[in-house]
Amino acid sequence: MSSNARPLEDVTGMAESDNRLFRRISFRIMPILWLVYCFNYLDRTNVAYAHLRMKEDLGFSDAVFGLGASLIFFGLIAFEIPSNIVLARIGLRKTLVRIMILWGLCSASMSLVTTPTEFYILRFMIGMFEAGLVPGVLYYLTLWYPSQRRGQPSAVFYTAPSCAGIVSGPIAGVFMTYLNGFGNFQGWQWLFIMEGLPCVALAFLAYFVLSDSPDKAKWLTVDERRRVQQLIQDGNAKHHTLDRQELLSVLRDPRLWVLGAVGFLMLISLFGLTFWQPTLLKGMGLTVMQVGLYSVVPSLCGVVASVIIARHSDATGERCWHYILCALTAASGLLLTTLFPTNTVLTLLCLCVTWTGLTSAYAMLWTLPGRVFAGKVAATCLAIITVIHGSAGIVGPYGLALLKTATGGFTISLYTGSALLVASTLLFYPFFRHRSAYQLKETH
Structure with a gap:
């Protein structure tokens, strides 16, 4: 004994x-x-x-x-x-x-x-x-x-x-x-x-x-x-070494490119709002100090919500509808923001809704690559997805700037960001609606 x-x-x-x-x-x-x-x-x-x-x-x-x-x-x-x-x-x-x-x-x-x-x-x-x-x-x-x-x-x-x-x-x-x-x-x-x-x-x-x-x-x-x-x-x-044949197999998996494209569409809105939110708030008559202080509230809402929603997703094991509902929440927040161009409190509440959805959706999206691809293929997939996502930083701030210049305001830019978020859910759903699409899978 x-x-x-x-x-x-x-x-x-x-x-x-x-x-x-x-x-x-x-x-x-x-x-x-x-x-x-x-x-x-x-x-x-x-x-x-x-x-x-x-x-x-x-x-x-x-x-x-x-x-x-x-x-x-x-x-x-x-x-x-x-x-x-x-x-x-x-x-x-x-x-x-x-x-x-x-x-x-x-x-x-x-x-x-x-x-x-x-x-x-x-x-x-x-x-x-x-x-x-x-x-x-x-x-x-x-x-x-x-x-x-x-x-x-x-x-x-x-x-x-x-x-x-x-x-x-x-x-x-x-x-x-x-x-x-x-x-x-x-x-x-x-x-x-x-x-x-x-x-x-x-x-x-x-x-x-x-x-x-x-x-x-x-x-x-x-x-x-x-x-x-x-x-x-x-x-x-x-873990084994990723050989040429397996690399080709990974590149042919549509889920890899869908995860990259969905993140690209979503991050155009996220990056654009990151760089233009202070200008949006200042345009409502706020001082620089007020803009800085008010910007804390949406960011804090996003951080807290992402933790709570991620825990719920982990507890249930469900990813697809968690992402879709978060992205649609962000899209709704952007649309609602256009309705209150002079009301600071309501605009701030709409931005809180937007950042709650954006931050949570992005966190939810990154739970999937490690489950779809694991072991020797994970590093290659993460590198490809990261590059595709980073490209949104090129499009987002400058694209919103061009729209703002052409239209004289943020309304069309916010409509566009909302539409891109909706598009990301339409692209995401067919590939990840079944849990089997993101079950942990490792190639041997």
């Missing part, structure tokens, strides 16, 4: 020891990675608030702003793969230093912009320099966590943009209101400076706190390093 109990005790003790080890690893690396992604989102979207003053000071048209907002995604897509090739050779620490110093300086340099050409060049360069950050971090997590432990740190990492979206408005409002005119700089210039330069300091902090891999982590004991590497190697041994 005792001989049988002993191995069970050993297994339990080893599991507890592993849990402590990975908690220690998470406390070491995740706060830095989270902060990096948080500042990345702030630097990518601060132009939406800066435009409230730039338009008056520099005379930029909505089309100029929309194109500049979109150009960052051209840089991202063009340099995503080269950046990751370099990362594999030199490690994450040096890559983060390069990415954060260059993007931080470029973001701060936005304060010196005086012409549309300068605006375009710097926006493209910010995208170019930050390219590879997110896939680089996801690759980095594979070096530290076995596959069965990778979900939680990945989820924590992805909360950074949502949290940054909540604080970005108030931060912009404070800088643009209380620093306006200080040191002969306008408030929008201080916004770029105060959110860009900290990235340089954060780059050096990341370099000294992080380690490129477990075997180089001096803050772990020799036994701990060996244990982490052993667990990761055991997990990797379960």
Whole structure:
């Protein structure tokens, strides 16, 4: 009896020891990675608030702003793969230093912009320099966590943009209101400076706190390093290499392209609203500070709703109708927003409905690729879907700018965003209406 109990005790003790080890690893690396992604989102979207003053000071048209907002995604897509090739050779620490110093300086340099050409060049360069950050971090997590432990740190990492979206408005409002005119700089210039330069300091902090891999982590004991590497190697041994024949099979699966296209249609509205919501609110007579504070409410509603809806979906195992209802909720919110062009409270409520649907729909969409494709095909599928989704960032801000310029307001733009969300549900339903379409499937 005792001989049988002993191995069970050993297994339990080893599991507890592993849990402590990975908690220690998470406390070491995740706060830095989270902060990096948080500042990345702030630097990518601060132009939406800066435009409230730039338009008056520099005379930029909505089309100029929309194109500049979109150009960052051209840089991202063009340099995503080269950046990751370099990362594999030199490690994450040096890559983060390069990415954060260059993007931080470029973001701060936005304060010196005086012409549309300068605006375009710097926006493209910010995208170019930050390219590879997110896939680089996801690759980095594979070096530290076995596959069965990778979900939680990945989820924590992805909360950074949502949290940054909540604080970005108030931060912009404070800088643009209380620093306006200080040191002969306008408030929008201080916004770029105060959110860009900290990235340089954060780059050096990341370099000294992080380690490129477990075997180089001096803050772990020799036994701990060996244990982490052993667990990761055991997990990797379960997966095969993706060969040419299987790649062709994946590319012929229509669900791959549907997931990409559905996200593309939905993200046109999401990216467009991200960059144009401050302008929409300011057009109702609000001050910059009020715009920043009011923007917190829709973002907070979206974060809370996405967590609640994701839990309900996990509990029921249903994905299709969860996505469809969330997307239709966002479409309804956009339509309702057009009905109250002068009523701030009702417009804000409509934006809350919109962000509740948008954020939840996007979170729901990303639950599917890992269930449709798993194991050796997952990385290839995620890369393809990510590129298709990122293309929406090129279309959304600039497309809405052109519509606003042509029509003189946001009404047609909001109608268009609503129609695209409805179209995404019509495309989604035929392929995922049955649960068998998103049952976990792994190719051997």
